Amino acid sequence: MGPSQHPTPHSSMAIIGAQWGDEGKGKIVDYLAAKCDYVVRFQGGNNAGHTIVIEGKKIVLHLIPSGILHPRCVSVIGHGVVFDPQAFVEELNDTESAIGQSLGRFQDRLRISSNCPVITSYNKLLDTLRESQGPIKIGTTGKGIGPAYEDKISRKGIKLKDLLDRDILKEKLKQNLVEKIPLFEHLYGVSYPAVSDEVERLYGLGKILRPFLSDAFSLIDEALKNGKRVLFEGAQGILLDIDYGSYPFVTSSNTSIGGIYTGAISPGRPVEEVLGIAKAYTTRVGEGPFPTELTCAMGDLIQQKGHEFGATTGRRRRCGWLDLPLLKYTVKASNLTSLALTKLDVLSGMDTLKICHGHEYRGKTLTCSTPEIDLNKAKPLYKDCRPFRDTFEGDTLSDELKSYIATIEDFVGIPVGIIGFGPGRDQIRFMRDYL
Numbered sequence: 001m002g003p004s005q006h007p008t009p010h011s012s013m014a015i016i017g018a019q020w021g022d023e024g025k026g027k028i029v030d031y032l033a034a035k036c037d038y039v040v041r042f043q044g045g046n047n048a049g050h051t052i053v054i055e056g057k058k059i060v061l062h063l064i065p066s067g068i069l070h071p072r073c074v075s076v077i078g079h080g081v082v083f084d085p086q087a088f089v090e091e092l093n094d095t096e097s098a099i100g101q102s103l104g105r106f107q108d109r110l111r112i113s114s115n116c117p118v119i120t121s122y123n124k125l126l127d128t129l130r131e132s133q134g135p136i137k138i139g140t141t142g143k144g145i146g147p148a149y150e151d152k153i154s155r156k157g158i159k160l161k162d163l164l165d166r167d168i169l170k171e172k173l174k175q176n177l178v179e180k181i182p183l184f185e186h187l188y189g190v191s192y193p194a195v196s197d198e199v200e201r202l203y204g205l206g207k208i209l210r211p212f213l214s215d216a217f218s219l220i221d222e223a224l225k226n227g228k229r230v231l232f233e234g235a236q237g238i239l240l241d242i243d244y245g246s247y248p249f250v251t252s253s254n255t256s257i258g259g260i261y262t263g264a265i266s267p268g269r270p271v272e273e274v275l276g277i278a279k280a281y282t283t284r285v286g287e288g289p290f291p292t293e294l295t296c297a298m299g300d301l302i303q304q305k306g307h308e309f310g311a312t313t314g315r316r317r318r319c320g321w322l323d324l325p326l327l328k329y330t331v332k333a334s335n336l337t338s339l340a341l342t343k344l345d346v347l348s349g350m351d352t353l354k355i356c357h358g359h360e361y362r363g364k365t366l367t368c369s370t371p372e373i374d375l376n377k378a379k380p381l382y383k384d385c386r387p388f389r390d391t392f393e394g395d396t397l398s399d400e401l402k403s404y405i406a407t408i409e410d411f412v413g414i415p416v417g418i419i420g421f422g423p424g425r426d427q428i429r430f431m432r433d434y435l
Helices: 025-033 085-099 121-133 145-153 160-164 166-177 180-187 195-212 216-225 258-263 297-305 324-333 399-412
Strands: 012-017 038-041 050-054 057-061 074-077 110-113 230-233 273-279 282-284 318-320 338-342 354-361 364-366 379-384 416-420 428-430
Touching (some): 057 085, 074 216, 110 195, 160 195, 324 399, 399 416
Parallel strands (some): 038 230
Antiparallel strands (some): 050 057, 282 318
16 A cells, blocks of 8 residues: 555644554654644643654653654644643753754744643642542542643633733632632641742743743644644543543543644634544553453553553553444544554564454444443453564565454544554654655
8 A cells, every 4th residue: 555545645634542542642743743834732731641762762742742853843832731831841841951952942943822721739739639539530640630621611710821920810819719728628628839829930930931922823823824734733532532532531621633623723724634543452541441451461461562651640551452443433533534553563473363343232232332331331342363473674564464454444444544563763654645
């Protein structure tokens, strides 16, 4: 399958996780960013982590778009991102230290929407308390993401532009804290930072952030109007979407394509190509249903061979066989146009290889399972696949691997355009052109 057999590449594209996150989006974004004028992050916060390996050096990005590693590319953080200023400053310093100044000054090619909601100390404290003492364990990262989105929706949120005016910041923080005080003092019985201390902390960070702040919406809109190549970088995955995911065990933002239109641009600027990233198997961090989870030696083998630990928290990822009914759902939920299939090297060489082709649920067999059903009661139906033993050293794929890929394509109805077989920049292969 050669690139010439596929449509002409588009100028706007989204990369979205097609499972429960951790699919290997960072490396794909990094590779394609080399062709782009802009890379835009549109949702989530520093609860995400994109790991990229460059010349043997591992770089983990949480807030900064992966385009930052390419000097011709402008990285943009859209207004749909909840923003932790302290975490950003630390990440900026770490990234500059890791790659030096050879790529030019970050200040010249990194833009942040001044309309981003701010994650305050109160948000982080509340997140930690709920996760440790609340009745339901969601498995959050404790970064304050959910409470920051709550403040935004309840119209009490702090925006980045507020950090530039001490008086405005003080008044908004006082209003923001009114309903949280009873929670801290009476429900949880903990102390919390004084408003004056939080004002000074955030105001000081605002001085550092000022050169990066901009009208990101107009910047992206103008770029698309002028035919610039724009790549939208998603965090987490569709099955963690607040509306489309396995609620309540989800994140607090729209991780699907819908998040682009609420967090970066208007629907009047449609995204032409939507690439979903999926592992060749399935993983999940934290709590929640997982129909194909392997709680046996095979699950441990996949976890160890795939080095399945969360990039943000270091938590062990739960592992299982590829779930096609859920993958088919995510294709529909985000109108995916093609897939990138990553970590094929982890399955290569295994004596047993299975794939889930249906869910048995209340006497029916489902081939497209939405989270509206109780996924805890969905029994996976497996078919055996012929194991493959590819080393990926040449250009040829084994018949067994081709068959595995074809099984996925036929089931979900879209092509696999990229395969990945390792963490390095050079360990991906394109079956079609992008951008």
